[in-house]
Amino acid sequence: MLIKATNLHRGYTVGKKRVEVLHGVDLTINKGEKVFLCGPSGAGKTTLMYTLAGLEKPEAGTVLIGDVDLYSLSKRRQANLRNSRMAYIFQNYYLLPELTALENVSIPALIGGRSNMGAAEAALERVGLGHRQDHLPAELSGGEQQRVAIARALVNKPEIIFADEPTGNLDSKNGEQVMKMLLDLASEDGSTLVVVTHDQSLTKYGDRTLIVKDGVVI
């Protein structure tokens, strides 16, 4: 067991209205597993992933990462845990526009206090973009930008990669290529992968698909 969530609750209050999103979610994800979170729009997939990923504190319940109770840690220790053991990929890539592809990929190493351009170059090679390292994000296609974001996620060899609709902005052919690349590279490194997607046709590449519906995992 690498991730164990127990009885997670999360809702939002907007004005006077309360929306319950997670109603007591329990799940376990094993080391090296590739898990998709699917389900209808608004079901709470992103909320669940953010909660597992240390990005959104549940109102009740616990998230264990290995034997560490994530939200019982101080904010600083949570940040250290995220930086050292996790990586994130988002639908909108979130590359820094004024930095080159190579500089973007090197950021996680710089945050960790290690300047390692060699590792960043190697990660860009792994996603097939060694020849684009000096390009700015605006000079790359959507699929290429997401491959740079994948290289950035891989560069520190994280234990867990969380991806929120990583192919949501790509056409179906590009999306399938990018998803396959992400799964293959995570497998090579033995990383655990948690991916939110609404595209059920891509879930065949994973080990397990969890359906989020009405605030629970079914």
Ligand SMILES: Nc1ncnc2c1ncn2[C@@H]1O[C@H](COP(=O)(O)OP(=O)(O)OP(=O)(O)O)[C@@H](O)[C@H]1O
């Ligand atoms: N910060 C917020 N404030 C208020 N409501 C929110 C907030 N974040 C999410 N919600 C609500 O929580 C519910 C679940 O949102 P979430 O983004 O987790 O769903 P999802 O399954 O990922 O949806 P989609 O597939 O459409 O992205 C939605 O009804 C949404 O409006």
